[in-house]
Amino acid sequence: MMIKYPNGLIYHIKKNNNKKNKKIKKNRVFNAANRGMRFENEINKTNDFYLKKNIAIITKRPTPINVVKVKYHNNSAIITQAYFEKQSTTDYNGVYRGYYLDFEAKSTKNKNSFPLKNISINQINHLKKVVQNKGIAFFLIEFYTINKVFFLDAKYVIKCFQNKKKSSISLNEIKKNGYQIERKLTPIYDYLNCKYFKNKI
């Protein structure tokens, strides 16, 4: 997602500390995290549907956490100091009809373009390797403000990322090179049903 940290913690703060909640709402970073998390949850629900219907197994990699201090109490370990680490790969991978799938879900509030700074060099390097190893690599990009979601082949994104003159991919380019994923009730974003897979698999 666009800004992943602190993953899921926002809810905890919201529940327990109203003062902090107000402070957070003013902070754009946290709003971006909220937006990212909402999209992530919709992808997770889609993946739960795929799992239940035995269409595919797509799992989200847990956020890596660097554990520094642990206490032992009644034979159980309690982590007392730890930090969130950046994912060095993508958020999602899995299997669809025997094929390996690997992708990243991103959300932007921009209306006309997707800023490439939302993607890390680690993610690009990982997806390049996935392509080299014949895996299916892509992005799911949400334009939050205009309420549209697109499937975009990672090969195209890698090409744009490597073009030093390019700082973003326009919505028109995404429409031309990607596939729009319509929002439905169940599954919410049926991305495995998009034309890309019909041509490929």
Place this chain on the structure above:
Amino acid sequence: MMIKYPNGLIYHIKKNNNKKNKKIKKNRVFNAANRGMRFENEINKTNDFYLKKNIAIITKRPTPINVVKVKYHNNSAIITQAYFEKQSTTDYNGVYRGYYLDFEAKSTKNKNSFPLKNISINQINHLKKVVQNKGIAFFLIEFYTINKVFFLDAKYVIKCFQNKKKSSISLNEIKKNGYQIERKLTPIYDYLNCKYFKNKI
């Protein structure tokens, strides 16, 4: 691995607290964790080799951690209370020549058999689904005491697990139905080079 928790923490304790270290050495649970971690590290090194040589991308899923409390200090999040959670799937997955791979590495100090209680029902259910979705699912089993490692198709392990009369798989059965992976310098356990893949891919 056989006992996964507390993943990687043992090293921290060893470095910083000699008293605790002595206590841990007496504890068989921690010895099992150490043995599991050593085997896990050898698999990780093998996977690093595969990644560098562009043979395959196999990643280890981070241990899921349930974050309970977080403090914010200078705009950075510090986790002050969290717990290790059980992996609901397997430890490793990835892509090899476009195919989806999913496996679990287990270590036992038994000499003649692998106890099935080392495998959780969640792992069996996950691997069943992987097989149904045409992924390649297997176990890497280390017999620590006799210094032998085997590749065993998950379909065979699932069959044994479902046989209620069976509490373990004998070494002879593993030799007959699996493939021994010889220990080498680099990569340590070249499991993608075993006969299973030569027949399959």
